Amino acid sequence: MAAALAPRPVVRYPCEKCPLRPRALFRDFTEEELAFVARFKKGELSVEKGATVLAEGTRSPHLFTVLMGWGFRYKLLADGRRQILNFVVPGDLIGLQGSLMGEMEHSVEALSPMLLCVFERDRLATLYREHAGLAFDVTWLAAREEQMLDENLLSIGRRTALERAAYLLAFVCRRAEGAGLLDGSPVIPLTQQHLADTLGFSLVHTNKTVRKLVDRRLVRWLDRGCEVLDWRGLAELAGWEPPERRRRPFI
Amino acid sequence: MAAALAPRPVVRYPCEKCPLRPRALFRDFTEEELAFVARFKKGELSVEKGATVLAEGTRSPHLFTVLMGWGFRYKLLADGRRQILNFVVPGDLIGLQGSLMGEMEHSVEALSPMLLCVFERDRLATLYREHAGLAFDVTWLAAREEQMLDENLLSIGRRTALERAAYLLAFVCRRAEGAGLLDGSPVIPLTQQHLADTLGFSLVHTNKTVRKLVDRRLVRWLDRGCEVLDWRGLAELAGWEPPERRRRPFI
DNA sequence: CGTAGGATTGACCCGACTCAAGTTAAGTGG
């Protein structure tokens, strides 16, 4: 399991210098909100690639906002079959479900080194009491996650293999772009096993499907990761209309 | 499309006499919360079986809480393929996503006659400002929906046909029980087409799978609906551990 | 230079889809 997750005292990014806030995608805070969130923030957690940030069945006293890096949420069946539910990117709030319902019902693993902003679960009620605007934002984030899951369910339930893969890659690419993850390198750090576990396919079939997308020059497959060459092409192939980008909240 | 959805002025169930509140499953309100919700409630909407309560792509000025009856949320692909995302039962809040994000990204259809409690989207902010406790509840409901979708995604992505059908029926049965939908008659008013569209199977294959469950005496298939005979057996077959029932909020 | 994780490919098989008929039960109109 993961290394000890006690947040380190080091805070490299106090909220005033939050690396997310300047990004066009995210909404501005009022002075007051900023001050509150700064107090709400308890520290930072930095995890290695492959680390389990939150584990199914546990009760974490923390919530996190992703500041940097990639991760994914997944569930397991008893015999080890794994389903990746969604990817997490900077700006995403993780652990909310666990905070509200008691135990985590899914796990979260880092796909790359990640930097997380740590909040205390117990203080969420205070946030709701004192900052309706932020509370609204938390709900917005939950609703947005729900919406992504709806899309994903549609895809897994009803799209063909090629459509499904195309949809997923277009979707992840768009989301990552928005979060600034593709600013440095255009590579999405996935293995085909991750893809397979997201799409609901076997590894072998995933490989053959990816190959078709590569042959159509929609993506490139690299060392261990992929580069989307034409997300519009992928979206079209999948029959997906990506939502236009609107300013969104985060905590 | 649906008939005009303007809520009728008739209010058969003022909040003080809410048919849901007495049920063991739901949490109690304080006097103050009750008074607020009573003002928040704008009316009731009664729809026929088959009616579209909310349609993808539209902006509804309303939110609803289900008081009576069954419904389901679904999405369509351009060519008509349909994926049912989840079922809605009394106590569920519908239209929250649309309220927060602008447009509805899915549709909701009545599976039986339904009675809905109508709220105004615009007053949601007031609720957040004045009643942190209720705001928390709204978020709880959103997180719970997310959790159900996670389970569903796991099921569709990774379970075999028989497991998948077993999981779904056990799940729906448990939820319906909790909401009191099975108090009168034990019948879940689904067609096999609905099942197929939920499980991601063809109608034919769904039929064959249901048959196996019937042969094992786990369910009975009736006129147009099904009766779960042994939900524990279904859960076991699916490798699913149903969560114990805890008191939950509603609005 | 050896090893391990990831990607790739071919052979074979089975689960799920499609197509096509047929049955049953509940309307509905004459």
Added chain:
DNA sequence: CCACTTAACTTGAGTCGGGTCAATCCTACG
């Protein structure tokens, strides 16, 4: 009250997408 229609459920035959098994290749890394 019966003929006709319609929606839902069944069932069988044939096909194909996707799974499993088993090698092999590649490349980063120790």
